[in-house]
Amino acid sequence: MVVPLNEKVTLTEKPSDFERKGNHWLERAKEFISEAKTVGIIALQENLSLKKDFLKKIGSNPILRDRALFVSIKNPWNLLYMR
Incomplete structure (x- = not known):
């Protein structure tokens, strides 16, 4: 499949746009779950x-x-x- 260069640039920019807009909910959820597991050990x-x-x-x-x-x-x- 051949992707035009301007479309390819747009596709590679989308992840950085996603991060710039502050949509880090998945990363924050992952961190919360990890810390919740750790608190059980600390307790x-x-x-x-x-x-x-x-x-x-x-x-x-x-x-x-x-x-x-x-x-x-x-x-x-x-x-x-x-x-």
Whole structure:
């Protein structure tokens, strides 16, 4: 199949147009799933530093009351939060 040069340029430009418009939802979803898997591993470990760093990333406004930690969970992490 012979593709005219101007059509070939248009076809190669489309992926970069896609990235420029900020349509990175698939990459963000992939990253979220990977980090969600990692948080399960972190939760089972005794390393408090890793837990602290992850809570900073996914939450805000941490409150320590009666020896319990309360954190407001940011989107999209609130999808995984179970009450």
